[in-house]
Amino acid sequence: MTYVLDPAWHAERARLENISALYDPGTAELCDRLGLAPGWRCLDAGAGTGGVARMFAERVGPDGEVLAVDADTRFLEPLAGGPLSVRRMDITAEPLPEGRFDLVHSRLVLEHLASPEPVVRSMARAARPGGWVLLEDLDWSTVRAVDPPSPAHERVVTALLTALAAGPYDQCFGRKVPRLLRAAGLRDVSVRAVSLPLPADPVAGQPAWELLVDQLAPRLLAAGLVDEDDLDAFHRLWRDGDTLGFGPLMVSAWGRRPDTAGA
Template identity: 55%
Template structure:
């Protein structure tokens, strides 16, 4: 199945990595969705659904009369969630569009930034909306990714190596800031956006899993390409466990718009 997504869903700690992200971002996502005022029995699509945490929250939100389609190229975490409200679809959105005109809400978080075909995929998601339906897209902008106190050259080196390594593999670390413009270009109206940089404290026991598990998964490529060396990796892990460190995660930019 063609996908070009650079992270490996079969990596041994991928579930933990995704869980670390959902814990950080699910409350903000649901607060935005609650403001969108969906109709009773809303039909929703959760694209690049990952662990399905948002699909489950959406199912609770729309109630028994509603529907949630959870789409991912890899449905290993989603399959157990299928029930009367949640339908799981193994589908590559770069190859197969959603059925047109069907959804009251389409949500995609931490997906389009990864896909080189992001402009086409965004246009096809917009086509999937029913009249009045909302598209909510959330991606990271790395503008705040190097913010740490106290300052640390190691942190700056490793985070910027990750950003540039991922960029070389089709990732766009500045896509999120363009979302309002892209939603307008897709023919949608009532465009809005917010940007939030969550503060994350280093932790002597748990470290900073959002960073450490990304760096660990990318480490073979980062080391082989000379982006960082083994000493950088060791110092980065130590830093994530030094409870004096305060960092700000990359900016989560959430942008929404509706079909007229």
Template identity: 40%
Template sequence: MMLTDGHLLDHRRPDAGQRSDALAALFDPTTFRHLERLGVGSGWRCWEVAAGGMSVVSWLAKRAGPTGRVLATGPDTSWAPPAVRPPIQLRVHDVGADEPPAEGFDLVHARFVLAQVPDPERALRTMVKALRPGGRLLVEDADPTLQPLACPDEHGPEQQLANRVRRAMCDVRAEQGAELAYGRRLPRLLREAGLRRVEADAYFPLASPACGAFEAEAVGQVREQLVAAGRVTEQDLDRHLANAAAGGTDLATAPLISAWGRKA
């Protein structure tokens, strides 16, 4: 969940597919739970913003059915399979700079998007504008400062190393311009954008097998910067990733804050 070129997550990276798989394994269940609660069903028109994989898009398409529409957008769509069938449609779109790709959506969903764009307020206005009256918006973003530990149960040297690496990663991300406390602001931002019946919750997995894969991807994105800054050594990182792969460190992720509301 890093800034790339000051903009959205880079889905063109060679490891983007692995990162998407890890994100899906960790966070799809809670995302699907919220989408079910919002009532996504047959005939719905849905916009998946800055999609980086097919898991949520496919879930929405199954729920919307042949009479619905699922538009998946992003600054790059190379992550999508060669043949995408209705009701799924793909379009290149930059939510942080472009006007909405259409209006009248029953649902707009964005996960790990708003905190990654240069102008999140504009991106949020674009999403709200795309909704029909009464349409639902679900936005989800991380908040590492709410739960900053890689291992909440710091009972030994492996866990202590993991937490040292996590703190260093947060420092590097902050220096790169990432807003680490963005997730907690989502309920207020949705209300300020004019949405009604705003609610939110937080979720973070602990000791999931996918946490190790996600940790490896996250460390890989900033490995050079971590070492160059002198916060950790190459040997520290190799040892930490080996511990994570072994599955005995009970790794956790930053909390995912999910906030939702309806357009008046």
């Protein structure tokens, strides 16, 4: 398994928790729309710090089942219990349980994979006939938007996209997700795309965004893509009480496994 970001980075837990805080409400809303209810069996693939898995466990209750899998389960293991179980696995190398789940979910994982198609097919097979697969990944087409204009923002965003492009990371992946769902044989495919505003919060800044830049900063500096002044200016933007920028588009797409062959 290859991963452009460093799981051992000292603030990786904080980075993942901030992502979760930013996107969990939208994920919960979509899952409720798909009918998530007591007794459902749910899978979260690449579950990170477990925000979605915990939401699943609350919704499905004691008669349901939640399986949270990740290549790195250190943040998930303390959550195991009741309907929630945790399994360490590389989803590119090992098959998921087949035909079992009412809802299979994955967020911000497939965009990191050099070859996501077989994993989408594995997720489709993990759904029971009639079950849902909900995939959520980013598309970075919105990230240059900022007001007022800022050369430091432009330099940092360009450097970030350059660093991401060097790894097995597809910054256009979001737009491809509905097509991958259809190619995996799923029906009734729908899509929602949301670019969250990154508000200028004078106290909190925008941790989900800033921590990604912080993690990659040594690489950006070493490659000469930015200097320390650019990074300082970038961080000040989110606390200046005036700047408005946009995060990457979060593309959420979902489809249903056919009830019977040929249905």
